Amino acid sequence: MKKWDVIKRIGRFIGIALGAIIAAYSVQGFIVQAGLGGGGIGGIALLLFYTLGLPIGIVNFVLNIPLFILGWKEVNRIFVIKTFFGIIVYSIALDFFKGIQPLELNDVFLGALYGGVLGGVGSGFVFRLGGSLGGTDIIAKVIQRRFGWAMGTTMLVINALIIIASWAVLGPKMALYTLVSMFTFSKLVDVISSGLPAKSVTIISIQSEQLIQRILQELGRGVTFLHGQGGYSAAEKNVILCVVSISELGHLKRIVREEDPHSFIIVQTASEVVGQGFALE
Incomplete structure (x- = not known):
């Protein structure tokens, strides 16, 4: 392998790590502070955090293991390796950023908006570099490869069930704000991963x-x-x-x-x- 190819590969992993860190901070810095839920595996981890106090990062990693196996079987191995790396960094960063909230947000809508934007930017960069942060991202990647559907749109549809659970646990108001955050997240993922149309x-x-x-x-x-x-x-x-x-x-x-x-x-x-x-x- 040429030296330049090695440098580019290392650069992609560094980029995935940075994207994972940004996405993790969006959860702890905005989503958790506003008391919002989320989609996919991360949304389940948030609900378990709110109800049982379980650490979001550890739960996220454990719940991703079955989907990681799905990715190993269905998607190319390079993607799976990058995804596993992204999941590790993301899960560690989730618990590392616990309680780190330098901005006090008294507006739930701003928490939903900025959480969705920052999370979409971080996840979008990870997708663009050929990886993912696990969860429904892996399912969306499989569907994209088979049917060509946009990843952000696919994730929005899949996450509808998690919104229903959030409605039951967090109440209708927070569930609707969570939907705002997820919609913003999905649009930023599409823009960052595919580029502006x-x-x-x-x-x-x-x-x-x-x-x-x-x-x-x-x-x-x-x-x-x-x-x-x-x-x-x-x-x-x-x-x-x-x-x-x-x-x-x-x-x-x-x-x-x-x-x-x-x-x-x-x-x-x-x-x-x-x-x-x-x-x-």
Whole structure:
């Protein structure tokens, strides 16, 4: 193995550890302080902490063992190793941060919001680096590999049962605030792990050559020609396919408007783009 590959691998494990620490602090610093529940294995650990006083970190680790075995059988071994490492760091950090709450939050909604944001950022980085923090994350990863569903959305659906349990233990108000936290968490996980959605733009124009030159020069984005034919006129024409970031979309529209005011533009959301100029795994 090359030296640079070793450095990158070590860097990924360091990144997973940092993400796990951030996620653990979101629980102790915001979620527990606000008296909220959570989703998946972590949510069960929180309920056992509130009712029986059991340490969240230890319970989280023990309950993750069966799911870790599932991951070992269903998912590639590198992912499982990274996940096991993430679970260990996360579980230790959960109990290490117990009682460390430098910010006093008298607003439950802020606790739910910031707990969800910070937890989503930490978990999202762990996902992006090829690992997870266990629990329903492993199940979501398996479902993503088999069906292509977004991990954050999958976790939100799975965690509905935990919300019902939270409703019974913590009461309806706290359960609803917990849902706010989980929704925020799931959206941040999708953004961090997959990146901000880009825009796939299809342009039908008789000025295709001029458009391509300006797109290449001003945006630095590649374009693809698709050969089309008008349904009414039967005239052959070039269709331009281009993917740009959200911030570049306005500039692209201006270029098209200036070169061909009669052009036809279709803009679609690309939830994830992997390639030159975009996120590379």
